[in-house]
Amino acid sequence: MDPGGAGMNAFGDALVYLNDPFNWTRPGGIIDLLVEHLTISLVAVLAAIVVALPVGIALGTSGRGGGGVVVLSNVSRAVPTLALLTIFAVTPIGFGDPATTIALAVFAVPPILTNTYVGFRGVDADVREAARAMGMGRGQVIRRVDFPLALPLVMTGVRTATVQVVATAGLAALVGGGGLGQIISLGFGQQNYGVMIAGALLVAALALATELTLVLLTWAVTPGPRRLPGAATRRPTAGIPEPTGAGVPL
Amino acid sequence: MALLGAVDQAPNPWFDPSYVVDNWTTILRYLGEHVRLTVAAVFLGVVIALPLALLARRSRFLSGPVLALSTVIYTIPSLAMFAFIFPFTGLSSTTVLIGLVAYSLVILVRNFLTGLQGVPADVREAARGMGYGSLRLLVQVDLPLALPSFMAGLRIATVSTVALTTVGVLVGHGGLGQLIIGGFNANFYRAEIVTGTIGCVLLALVADVLLAGAERLLTPWTRAVRA
Numbered sequence: 001m002d003p004g005g006a007g008m009n010a011f012g013d014a015l016v017y018l019n020d021p022f023n024w025t026r027p028g029g030i031i032d033l034l035v036e037h038l039t040i041s042l043v044a045v046l047a048a049i050v051v052a053l054p055v056g057i058a059l060g061t062s063g064r065g066g067g068g069v070v071v072l073s074n075v076s077r078a079v080p081t082l083a084l085l086t087i088f089a090v091t092p093i094g095f096g097d098p099a100t101t102i103a104l105a106v107f108a109v110p111p112i113l114t115n116t117y118v119g120f121r122g123v124d125a126d127v128r129e130a131a132r133a134m135g136m137g138r139g140q141v142i143r144r145v146d147f148p149l150a151l152p153l154v155m156t157g158v159r160t161a162t163v164q165v166v167a168t169a170g171l172a173a174l175v176g177g178g179g180l181g182q183i184i185s186l187g188f189g190q191q192n193y194g195v196m197i198a199g200a201l202l203v204a205a206l207a208l209a210t211e212l213t214l215v216l217l218t219w220a221v222t223p224g225p226r227r228l229p230g231a232a233t234r235r236p237t238a239g240i241p242e243p244t245g246a247g248v249p250l
Numbered sequence: 251m252a253l254l255g256a257v258d259q260a261p262n263p264w265f266d267p268s269y270v271v272d273n274w275t276t277i278l279r280y281l282g283e284h285v286r287l288t289v290a291a292v293f294l295g296v297v298i299a300l301p302l303a304l305l306a307r308r309s310r311f312l313s314g315p316v317l318a319l320s321t322v323i324y325t326i327p328s329l330a331m332f333a334f335i336f337p338f339t340g341l342s343s344t345t346v347l348i349g350l351v352a353y354s355l356v357i358l359v360r361n362f363l364t365g366l367q368g369v370p371a372d373v374r375e376a377a378r379g380m381g382y383g384s385l386r387l388l389v390q391v392d393l394p395l396a397l398p399s400f401m402a403g404l405r406i407a408t409v410s411t412v413a414l415t416t417v418g419v420l421v422g423h424g425g426l427g428q429l430i431i432g433g434f435n436a437n438f439y440r441a442e443i444v445t446g447t448i449g450c451v452l453l454a455l456v457a458d459v460l461l462a463g464a465e466r467l468l469t470p471w472t473r474a475v476r477a
Contacts, residue, residue: 010337078409078454080416083447086430090262090438167327174329174419175434184333188420193337200333204326211325 013194014201030183030202036097037179037206040172041165044101048108048161053154056113060120060150061142069117076110081168086175095176104168108161115157119150148223155222159214166210170203180206266441277429281449283343284425287418288411288457290347295354295407303362304388313363320356328353328417336421346418353414354407361403365396398472401465405458412454426450
């Protein structure tokens, strides 16, 4: 049997699998796993935001701890996501959704923290001084001056973190976790490669859809003159990689 | 819950030197595979990324699609990527290698392009005015000036490839990732999992330090300026 033909058959089988409504609606089917996948991801990202945003704001506005943030983002790049997922699965928490959520939240912290730090650090000191001269207190300056100016970078951090979490949640299936990755590992385990490819298509589509949603969300919440997301890529700076620890494949 | 109880009762240290000593050959074998996959993936990534970046620099018409495609590849989760490739190449390390090349390629193209776009136009024009041909311009002007950005990309690509290789466990060729999954499957044997993890992190750090050293050696002029 020629391998290329087998590969194409698997993609055909995947479409057949995805076309069957029963595979979507049955208990433990695609919709159930999708809901589980999204719930894990959402909780993880929210938890990471709750932790990383205040710390990033505190460090960014005070200008301290920059070295630590850089080190954290570099080291987090070197730790395999699979390792973290596995390690949390073998703690007394046990494998399952709570362990997955914690591991993913830990991984979502560095990109949000780094970007928040860089965003708040980059606010023009003159603007800040002018706001203070107008009689704004420290809290007001942060809320009404720093935050809107730092928002594009903060959102970049949230976007990278979210896409990373949604993508990585699939890996949890390798260590007994839930979510759409289960379809991949199940198909692989049963040597039913159509199912495996179907799972891979779903995971990839979900990651791309998340990226797109977050790009649109960023565009919607960013104050100031609006540029459509696509318009930015025409600028010569487009090739510059994102300044985050998560500027890496997932 | 009964299962969890059993896990907690048995002595299951997070790190065990005797595990490392007893399984040294196995660890070395997986480490070797990890290094081979990483080096091959980054090398092939460079070989493919350089011409792509040179092509993309020529016009916006080309750089747009190259960057857009790289963003899409970037976003595809590694598990899905390996699953897509698997039906064609099967349970071989080639499956892992192809996926890793795709990711390192994407990182490298972006950084190469940034570096090449950062070469001042008047410097290139001056070189051309001095009679430099396009190959000599590339080797003696473009590449040295773009080198810091190249090396930055190379370091990111290498470190993230080291981390990504572990996902190759899906097809049984995950390098040190095999220890991580092996420990999980061997009744949650923590020492094996942690050994694999530490191995990955150390490998990434060593690779990063080596590349940083190479960067210093290759760009002596940046130090001269600072001094």
